[in-house]
Amino acid sequence: MLSFVEENYLKAIYHLSNSGAEAVTTNALAEEMHTTPASVSDMVRKLSKKEVVHYKKYQGVNVSEEGKLIALRVIRKHRLWEVFLVQKLDFNWDEVHDVAEQLEHIKSPLLIQRLDEFLGFPKYDPHGDPIPDENGQFTESKREALSNTETGTTGVVVAVEDSGTAFLKYLDKVGISIGSKITVDDIIEFDGSMDITIDQKKSITVSKTVANNIWLA
Amino acid sequence: MLSFVEENYLKAIYHLSNSGAEAVTTNALAEEMHTTPASVSDMVRKLSKKEVVHYKKYQGVNVSEEGKLIALRVIRKHRLWEVFLVQKLDFNWDEVHDVAEQLEHIKSPLLIQRLDEFLGFPKYDPHGDPIPDENGQFTESKREALSNTETGTTGVVVAVEDSGTAFLKYLDKVGISIGSKITVDDIIEFDGSMDITIDQKKSITVSKTVANNIWLA
DNA sequence: TATTTTTTTTAGATAAACCTAAACAGTATC
DNA sequence: GATACTGTTTAGGTTTATCTAAAAAAAATA
Ligand SMILES: [Mn+2]
Ligand SMILES: [Mn+2]
Ligand SMILES: [Mn+2]
Ligand SMILES: [Mn+2]
Known part of the structure; x- marks a missing residue:
């Protein structure tokens, strides 16, 4: 089980790599995470040992298959919560992101399954981003x-x-x-x-x- | 701003002291928190420095006025989320506590205000416990x-x-x-x-x- | 009251996540 | 090819929350 900090790193690596396509540099990740390159080096070594990223020194980092699924599940939660906040609690679309950043780390498969159902199995979040399913699958509409x-x-x-x-x-x-x-x-x-x-x-x-x-x- | 660990200590102190009535012993708190008396001594000293508890060495600990309000706000969130899980997501009353233990630490006044409204301002949680308002007030029905x-x-x-x-x-x-x-x-x-x-x-x-x-x- | 037992605190260590400063690797420039 | 520059890693240190073991205080017992 990953800590919420590790989950955030994975998510950032996934996003910066264009969904896992390219390697992410230490500096880019440090900027994204609002931290230092030194901290990133530490964390990336740790994630590599847990086999959720592929990493070779000086060569950048990318999500492994396992890491990608974890990242997509966090993204799924983030986007489902955003839908909840907008549709059920009348949040404006500019008010949801920070709260979803917290809610995305709640660990309960049942909760997410039921929330998905409660929301009517939405396919997109309030900003138009696709919501992956439990297996990380989503339809990438060309835009x-x-x-x-x-x-x-x-x-x-x-x-x-x-x-x-x-x-x-x-x-x-x-x-x-x-x-x-x-x-x-x-x-x-x-x-x-x-x-x-x-x-x-x-x-x-x-x-x-x-x-x-x-x-x- | 307190960490979620500090919030959990405050909540435990509040409960063990019968809503702030009595002093809580180090051992009792250690047992409640599933940790050691040594860890409790450390944490209680820290909470005391932050003035959310009253504490004198060897004399036990209790919540301060400020600490009591913080504890009651965490309890408010816990119970509101339990209502949400049971009433909106069809959880059974035995399935909600662990998830609520996580959700109670989400920081967003707007979220709780809107959740309360969404649920129709419930006065009791699924186990019959009263839900404090934003100021920690609740009606203690005699039972x-x-x-x-x-x-x-x-x-x-x-x-x-x-x-x-x-x-x-x-x-x-x-x-x-x-x-x-x-x-x-x-x-x-x-x-x-x-x-x-x-x-x-x-x-x-x-x-x-x-x-x-x-x-x- | 003296001794033993229990409770509590302190001392010293560890792991996670971060930092600054220094060393090292890779690339660009002269 | 030597030198400078940029990017990355390592070394060493901090903070938070935990631990075990030892010391100290309070309570119980003789
Ligand atoms: Mn968002
Ligand atoms: Mn979004
Ligand atoms: Mn509960
Ligand atoms: Mn309850």
Whole structure:
């Protein structure tokens, strides 16, 4: 059984490696975990001994098959709790992440099974991220970052980055949510910012940073 | 902010002292926490420095006003989560305690406020224990242990001890739950066991230990 | 009251997770 | 190819919460 700190490391490694595709550097992991490279080296050696990561000195780290499943189960819990908070307790989508960071470490298979059932077996969390099943399986619907589209494109917002409160509050302010229809009117060469129309009504300009964090399908 | 270990100590001190009435001995606390007297001495000194307990060497320990409020807020969370698990997730009353022991340490005032609302502001948990409000206030309804009653007494089960799974499963088996009407038919002098009738239908004999853990009103 | 027993505290160690500072490996630059 | 720079690991130390063993205080018994 892993500690909640170890679970958080595993989750971070999984995310930084693009779901296990690439090796993660010590520095990148240190930044993600808000800690020092030295601490990361210690922890990664420990996780390696527990065989939940593959690791060779100076070569970076990645999740093992076992580690990947553990990470996906924590992610499953995180996203189910986020659905609960929004759908049942009327939390706004910008208020759920920090609480879910705590709730994701509660150990009780029965609890998660029943919660899933109570919520009607949701497939996506409030930010549009897919919820893995007990075996780590989920359907990866193809989606494209708004920043990657061309002028004239029209698409529906299927997900947004679940990072900080500030970004989500900004989306609330300009009226973008999951399901919004976005039309790309113009792309400014200089800085990559975009003129877009939301639900064929409101036209606004968003920075490249914002466009990077909105996914369309 | 206290660690979850410190919160658990505070809660144990509060319970063992009869809600703060008496001083708790080091040995009693060690047994309750499944740890050693030496560890308790260490922790109690630490809690004393944080002013959440009153403590003088060799004199036992008790919660301070501040510590009492912290303990009651943890108890509030524990009991609200137990209600959630039973009423919303269909847990049996013997399955909730261990999960609630984890959930009670989640830090989010908004979560608890909303959970309370979602549950319809319950006053009692699934075992009949009162749920304190945000300020630690709760109505202590007068109740009497079944073992303290006399032959011929009739009463309604208002609470049962929320200790282990075994006891609650036993109550399920014999058909005792919150709200059951109990009549005391006979008390066996030798060992204090009691012949009782449940809901004017089923007659059984319960040991003194069992009778000690059932409260009537 | 003196002695024994019990309870409690202190001393010294350990493991987890972190830190800073120093050493080492790998890469880029002259 | 030597030198500088960046990234990573190791060494050594801290804090929290635990432990065992020994010392000290309080309570019980003779
Ligand atoms: Mn989240
Ligand atoms: Mn999310
Ligand atoms: Mn309980
Ligand atoms: Mn209870």
